[in-house]
Amino acid sequence: MKEYSSNDDINRHKHKPRKKLRRKARLLRRIRLFLLALLVCYCLAATMLGFGLLSNNDPVGEDKQPKILNSAVETNDTDFHADSIANEENNLDKTDAEETAWCLILVNKWNRIPDGYEVELTEFADGQCIDKRIYPALREMFDAAGSDNIYPVVASGYRTTQKQQNLMDEKIAEYQAEGYAFEEATTKAEEWVAIPGTSEHQLGLGVDINADGIHSTGKEVYEWLSQNSYKFGFIRRYPAHKTDITGVINEPWHYRYVGMEAAEDIYNQDICLEEYLNKTN
């Protein structure tokens, strides 16, 4: 019995771990089922939520995200456009300033042409050259004059330093022929001819304009120019009443390109280029 019971005990002892294992296995199966059920529920819920969102007709809900994105993009875009417009304006201002600087260069007996000044020339007519940048304005002015039955010609455009020197030498010789000593002849000549290195003709921005002598007289041409040249960016550079400032006697034929804005101001305020630059600088 004892044996039996002991065998029985042994058996019971033997079966105990098996039972435990079975219980554990059952528990694990339940846990697995439970987790599976949870997963299925989660998936179902997620699917239903997805369908719910998709079938939601609320336009705000539908557009919410894109709207935020759009508005963000729009805001950024607006900022970007505003910035780029501001930058463009700055650049334009800058470009304007840079673009007008060349035509506002001051050259007179006190301000020599900068060393190494370069000019790109183009022929206007009859072998007379000018800075190519002023060609369109000069052409337009001549065409407008023609429409008013005024016929000007460019008597003198660009001059090299040598050409300017030759003009000076000729003028000095003229005075010497009249009996003036060289020094006095030179002083007198300088009233008429700019000292080489100080002539606007060497810039290609100054032009002497006369009448063609056939259809118009000098008086008609000078008068038309003095009243209309500013509309094309040109100024009468040496008026009689500004001689003490410009250092040059009255020259009703000498016109200088300064750009539309400056020309209009100079004309309206009856000032010369020196006065204009003093005001704006």
Ligand SMILES: [Zn+2]
């Ligand atoms: Zn001149």
